[in-house]
Amino acid sequence: MQLISTTTVGAGGTANITFSSIPQTYTDLYLLVNIRSGSNNDVLFMRINGDTSATTSMIIEGNGSSAAANSSTTNTFVRFGTITSAASASTFSSGMAYLPNYTGSAQKTVSSDYVSENNGTTAYQTIVAGRFPITAAITSLLISNTGSSLAEHSTASLYGILKGSGGATVS
Amino acid sequence: MPAGVSAWTALANVTLASPTSTVTFSSISGAYRDLRVVFTGGIGSANPSFVINSDTSSTYLWTTLEGNGSASASAWNGNNYGSFANNYIIGYDSSGIVIAMDILDYAATDKHKTILSRGGNINRTVNAVINRWPSTSAITSIQFRSDATNFTTGSTFALYGVSA
Numbered sequence: 001m002q003l004i005s006t007t008t009v010g011a012g013g014t015a016n017i018t019f020s021s022i023p024q025t026y027t028d029l030y031l032l033v034n035i036r037s038g039s040n041n042d043v044l045f046m047r048i049n050g051d052t053s054a055t056t057s058m059i060i061e062g063n064g065s066s067a068a069a070n071s072s073t074t075n076t077f078v079r080f081g082t083i084t085s086a087a088s089a090s091t092f093s094s095g096m097a098y099l100p101n102y103t104g105s106a107q108k109t110v111s112s113d114y115v116s117e118n119n120g121t122t123a124y125q126t127i128v129a130g131r132f133p134i135t136a137a138i139t140s141l142l143i144s145n146t147g148s149s150l151a152e153h154s155t156a157s158l159y160g161i162l163k164g165s166g167g168a169t170v171s
Numbered sequence: 172m173p174a175g176v177s178a179w180t181a182l183a184n185v186t187l188a189s190p191t192s193t194v195t196f197s198s199i200s201g202a203y204r205d206l207r208v209v210f211t212g213g214i215g216s217a218n219p220s221f222v223i224n225s226d227t228s229s230t231y232l233w234t235t236l237e238g239n240g241s242a243s244a245s246a247w248n249g250n251n252y253g254s255f256a257n258n259y260i261i262g263y264d265s266s267g268i269v270i271a272m273d274i275l276d277y278a279a280t281d282k283h284k285t286i287l288s289r290g291g292n293i294n295r296t297v298n299a300v301i302n303r304w305p306s307t308s309a310i311t312s313i314q315f316r317s318d319a320t321n322f323t324t325g326s327t328f329a330l331y332g333v334s335a
Contacts (some may be wrong), residue, residue: 001179001331027329028209058297060238065244069238069297091314093259098271100211101327109211111269111290127299129291131267140247163329 001030006157013149017156020140022102026160029089029099029138033156034060037083039147045077047142048108048132052076057130061076064122067119078130081114083145088119092154095126107131178318179207183330187212189323201278203332206292208272208313210255210290212326218318220252223284224311227251234266237298253302255315256290262309268292274332277310284310 007017009115022029035044055078059070072079083093085115095114102108116124143156183196198284199206202247216275231253236245248254256270270290277284304310315328 003188031298038245056293058238058291058295060236060243060292060299061296067236067238067243069241069243071240097210099270100209100269109269111295113289115289125290126234127289129269129293129296129297131199131293161179162181163184163327163333164181167196167287167330168185168328169197170185170187171190171195 001159001161003087004158007155009150009154011143011152013151015145015149017144018140018142018149019158020055022139022141022158023102023160024137025162027101029102029141030159030161031097031099031141031156032159032167033080033095033143033154034092035083035095035154036151037145037147038151039145040084042083042145042147044080044083044095044143044145045075046080046110047077048138048143049134049136049140051132052125053133054162055095055130055132057128059126059128061124061126075157078110078132079126079128080112080143082116082124084116084118084123088117091117093117095119098149099138104137105135108134108138133150144159174274177332180332181329182332184257185328187322187324187326188322192321193324194328195312195314197334198312199330200310200332201309203278204275204276204335205329205333206234206274206310206334208312209276209329210268210270210326212268213322213323214256214268214319217323219255220314220316221255221316222314225310225314226306229305231302233300233302235298235300236250237296251303252316253286254300256288256298256300274310280307280309282307286297290317
């Protein structure tokens with residue numbers, strides 16, 4: 001796993017974080033984020049290649065008192081998680097997303113985990129299986145939210161993973 | 172870990188050229204701290220499983236959490252194999268499944284082994300599974316089994332060693 005790029009949001013915040021010109025030399029992508037938003041109960045999401053086509057996703061989310069299952073076939077993004085950061089000072093949420101075979105010709109899938117943090121009884125843990133209806137290789141990845149901007153000191157790091165070969169027995 | 176040095180080492184990878192019932196990673200080096208397995212592709216059966224070190228005598232225990240788009244469920248179970256994906260998934264799909272499995276402290280000889288899986292099938296379910304293999308032996312092989320119907324052509328299994 002090799003670091004491709006890392007971003008830290010500066011003073012004033014930002015509307016989104018974009019990784020562009022992603023090298024095509026790896027097999028999978030691995031994204032790690034630590035995010036704070038100015039809004040509470042804000043949805044963090046991702047898009048690839050600037051595409052706003054409808055995506056498909058399966059979601060399960062717990063909020064500290066119950067778990068809910070949802071799905072979507074109409075969102076123009078794949079949901080990452082729910083941010084509760086605004087409720088507690090200096091508190092950020094964390095998540096990871098795994099995008100396998102990002103240079104391949106099949107539609108692009110993603111598996112993600114996201115946990116929010118809040119000095120209260122409500123905090124979210126979200127697991128998502130998503131699919132972007134894009135058969136082109138992933139060359140850019142955007143992270144944004146449905147509320148106000150991503151706050152200063154939020155970070156995002158994108159890694160490339162290169163698979164080995166052989167070493168397995170099949171039957 | 173010095174900058175620029177990879178914490179993940181690619182150990183093995185296979186892309187299935189035909190429908191396959193088992194995939195085995197053997198002679199796994201004990202040089203790392205954790206292992207990660209990534210599966211992409213299709214699973215035609217309800218109970219894809221794994222066996223460690225050919226051990227089908229021990230009782231593997233697992234707890235699952237899943238959502239199918241409208242309902243969530245959690246369950247606890249055990250058998251002489253581990254649950255690769257939630258055996259309530261009913262993952263009858265030809266493609267689009269992604270599963271990431273982390274096996275922590277796999278080479279340790281003073282603890283039972285914990286295996287965490289997350290993944291899903293965008294047409295059916297998203298899930299998380301935690302397994303325990305009740306053995307203090309170091310893990311040297313992992314066999315994935317598809318159950319009644321094979322892993323589909325084009326599916327991939329990748330094994331990584333994760334350094335501390």
